[in-house]
Amino acid sequence: MKDVIRWGVLGAARIADQFVVPALQRSRNNRVAAIAARDPARAGAFAGRHGIEQVLAHYEDVLAAADIDAIYIALPTALHFEWCKRALLAGKHVLCEKPIAMHASEVEALVALRERTGKLCAEAFMVAHHPQWHYVRDCLAQGLIGDLKLVEGAFSYFNEDPHALKNDRALGGGGVRDIGVYPVVTTRLATGLEPIRVEADVEIDPRFGTDRFASARVAFDGFDLRFYCATQLARRQQMTFHGTRGWLSLEAPFNPGVYGPAVVHLRTDETASIRTEAFDGFDQYQLMVEDFADALLGTRPGPRFPLENSLGNQRVIDRILA
Numbered sequence: 001m002k003d004v005i006r007w008g009v010l011g012a013a014r015i016a017d018q019f020v021v022p023a024l025q026r027s028r029n030n031r032v033a034a035i036a037a038r039d040p041a042r043a044g045a046f047a048g049r050h051g052i053e054q055v056l057a058h059y060e061d062v063l064a065a066a067d068i069d070a071i072y073i074a075l076p077t078a079l080h081f082e083w084c085k086r087a088l089l090a091g092k093h094v095l096c097e098k099p100i101a102m103h104a105s106e107v108e109a110l111v112a113l114r115e116r117t118g119k120l121c122a123e124a125f126m127v128a129h130h131p132q133w134h135y136v137r138d139c140l141a142q143g144l145i146g147d148l149k150l151v152e153g154a155f156s157y158f159n160e161d162p163h164a165l166k167n168d169r170a171l172g173g174g175g176v177r178d179i180g181v182y183p184v185v186t187t188r189l190a191t192g193l194e195p196i197r198v199e200a201d202v203e204i205d206p207r208f209g210t211d212r213f214a215s216a217r218v219a220f221d222g223f224d225l226r227f228y229c230a231t232q233l234a235r236r237q238q239m240t241f242h243g244t245r246g247w248l249s250l251e252a253p254f255n256p257g258v259y260g261p262a263v264v265h266l267r268t269d270e271t272a273s274i275r276t277e278a279f280d281g282f283d284q285y286q287l288m289v290e291d292f293a294d295a296l297l298g299t300r301p302g303p304r305f306p307l308e309n310s311l312g313n314q315r316v317i318d319r320i321l322a
Helices: 014-026 040-050 061-065 078-091 103-116 130-142 175-191 284-297 308-321
Strands: 003-010 030-036 068-073 091-094 121-123 148-158 196-205 211-220 221-232 232-243 246-250 263-268 275-278
Touching: 003 014, 003 061, 014 030, 014 068, 014 284, 030 040, 030 061, 030 284, 061 078, 061 148, 061 263, 068 078, 078 091, 078 103, 091 284, 103 121, 103 308, 121 308, 130 175, 130 246, 130 263, 148 175, 175 211, 175 221, 175 232, 175 308, 196 308, 211 232, 211 308
Parallel strands: 003 030, 003 068, 068 091, 091 121, 148 221
Antiparallel strands: 148 232, 196 211, 211 221, 232 246, 246 263, 263 275
16 A cells, blocks of 8 residues: 655745755655756756655646656746646646635635545645644633634735745735735634634835735634734734633744744733743644645545635635735
8 A cells, every 4th residue: 555645846946945845855654756847957956955856847747747646836826726727637636835826716716626636635834734723722712811802913024036936926926925824824723713804904015016014904703813914024923812811822823943933822810820832843844744645645534724724715815905
């Protein structure tokens, strides 16, 4: 019986190079067998760094390779839907970088195509696999902070590079699609609820045509999520869940190790003190790819973050950008 998934990689982006492909290579049930990128020299260097056997000339060659089980897509956002679709139609399973599509209608199309082909397709939301978020969800479910009334979030970095893909509107650049997705998805995951109303102020960079700052209010039943995301502010991440009898705060909610330690602070009126839980030694990317492979190998019923969850998130992002 097969016990290792063989992967083909489309694109040599930083997220693939520094996080996802290393996680695939050290995981217990995955191996990267081939890569293709726009720049063959860059693909060759990438393959050398990660011990990848084959460098193929075209993305289509990866999809056509008989020994490839699944495709990891690390292309610019505007290309995600098209290559997810092509990979599924080629008979491959797909794990795609977020956001998996530009609009909710495209996610709906991927759900239908997943059902039609019988192939697994999922969005690479690594935060869904980190134990610090499982802890937050459990604390909320137990009512440790009373009734949740307010969630506050922030995600920012500074990038004015005119050549950066993140600043290319035609390729799906901009802060909301790149990082605004995270406060939304983690709030939805932690509470299990969907928004009922979305309001936002969005500031467009006149040089690039991309959103460089967005401030959003996302109303849920009983509480609000208020967050900002920015591509031209100093680097910061933060999420706080404030209830009637306490609060939870995460220091590095989305990228532990890069923005800070994976630490959750819990304060309740009952104890009148702050309890800190540390989640050291977890690689959320490795947990994500092992979860995906387990779903393919039949050791779990499906991925922890299915396309239906991606659809819920994309609907919020669409409303913010509208």
